[in-house]
Amino acid sequence: MADIIVVGNEKGGAGKSTLAIHLMTALLHGGARVGALDLDVRQQSLAHFIDNRAAWLAANGAEAPMPENVRLDAALARAPEAEAQARLDAALEALSGCDLIVIDTPGADTALSRAAHARADQIVTPMxxxxxxxxxxxxVDPVTLELKRPSLYSETVWNSRKDRAQASGRSIDWVVLRNRLAPADARNRRRVDERVQALSRRAGFRVGPGLRDRVIYRELFPFGLTIADLSPSIRPVSMSLQHVAARQELRDLMGFLGLSPDGAQLAAQ
Incomplete structure (x- = not known):
């Protein structure tokens, strides 16, 4: 089976889809065979990105690597646990010839999302x-802001990791990425960082930098493109030094996740 990267967080607006499409395209340009699976079957941001990508490339006579994609219908959002697990396993089997599978999950607790977390080799949680x-x-305590306990989502990931270890002896690498870091309000950032570090020791995840709040990450989405796609032949927007910084940011993120461009490092873990 391909290695599975699940981008998960039960809160909407954390940047899951943005992160998923950038991981996917970076791996594609590294030569990896990448499968894509969008479990947010109502919103389908990842699936729409892939559709946009195919349409833009065809309309402009351009070439760029495409993922293998399995589409799931919106009715699965309300499917019972057993049906959700069966449909997910069928989709993963269809993508088993890939090197890696990138899964985007909804900002809610669903049977599909829980099943995907249980099957992950790596869980990436942007916040x-x-x-x-x-x-x-x-x-956190509302008076002292001290950490009181993990949330239900953290417990879900913890249980998935425990079950995987007992079943196969392999652990799930859980990474929390500090996404869209604000340029100001250093005191609030320090407070948040202290609680994240305390929780990481308790829940067992790694903490790393995510993607900053850059215009380039948003303005390329309608074309189905990312910063990894830009080249002399693919340039729907004018280039700037900010784009160079964004490209390096993506490289740094891939390195922190233990992903060489072709995904070989994750496969070796």
Missing amino acids: NDSFVDFDTLGV
């Missing part, structure tokens, strides 16, 4: 730089 987002991972 914005605020206590609003941290609340998805851990609960």
